């Protein structure tokens with residue numbers, strides 16, 4: 001389908017129609033939360049705030065909830081185990097390109113030879129309506145990570161071009177929703193120019209930049225395992241884990257059993273975990289193979305800049321700036337660390 005243009009009024013009508021018809025399941029969108037923004041269930045298009053910078057938590061929470069029961073069991077003479085897999089249809093409106101890149105990384109990590117059913121029964125039933133980020137967060141550096149725009153990972157992508165949104169059509173699913181529920185019209189050459197101008201202007205609004213090409217990061221890290229930067233930067237780390245909990249590319253979880261007091265059964269659940277927490281690398285014998293905060297800090301940077309790209313082809317950082325925004329010690333930004341290592345050479 002040719003790309004479309006939809007007036008702001010008609011976009012609101014489209015969103016309200018999706019909410020009413022449930023044509024794509026539960027409608028989730030970006031809304032205000034206090035003086036910040038977060039994704040949540042939409043009751044009406046009036047709640048939607050597509051002009052935001054970053055959400056408190058990335059949209060990954062809809063495919064990979066913070067806590068998720070994965071099985072229930074009964075104990076006793078006839079023990080029984082039952083997997084718990086929740087299937088859900090959703091339409092998430094207002095996902096920024098860098099968060100879509102985060103979801104693509106998740107798809108790679110949770111896919112492969114042994115796809116995770118809990119993740120994919122939600123992910124595959126979700127329509128993603130993205131929006132270009134025209135007012136980036138002051139700590140974001142997506143422009144220099146190459147993640148400020150994306151050609152993949154969305155069903156529809158909106159770009160604010162004034163009174164209207166340019167709608168880049170990504171999939172047949174997106175196209176069908178538009179055809180059936182929206183009043184949109186074919187985009188003209190001038191509209192495409194407006195979209196590209198809006199995107200290019202947005203790149204100039206990024207305040208933080210990486211002083212190298214993103215593809216140079218793995219080699220930089222390879223050559224600097226002993227860098228003093230890891231020690232110096234980590235000195236003030238609280239090991240609070242905020243930087244990993246808010247990150248759209250942090251995929252780790254811990255698994256725990258919760259046995260009922262009656263001892264008749266219980267459930268097993270997984271919940272988000274992160275490598276900046278002190279217990280993360282502690283194993284059964286009591287050994288902690290990243291006991292010191294410098295080791296954890298370095299590990300996180302290697303995971304962002306080297307390990308994931310070597311295994312899954314995506315860098316483990318999309319430059320959203322959430323970690324830097326939430327770090328009380330003001331040390332969490334990977335761009336800042338990579339730049340310091342480069343400058344120290």
Ligand code: SF4
Nearest residue numbers: 237238240241243327
């Ligand atoms: S880097 Fe910052 S956010 Fe991350 S664990 Fe340390 S203090 Fe907390």
Ligand code: SF4
Nearest residue numbers: 247317318320321323
């Ligand atoms: S490491 Fe920080 S900037 Fe990079 S994706 Fe995660 S939260 Fe965003």
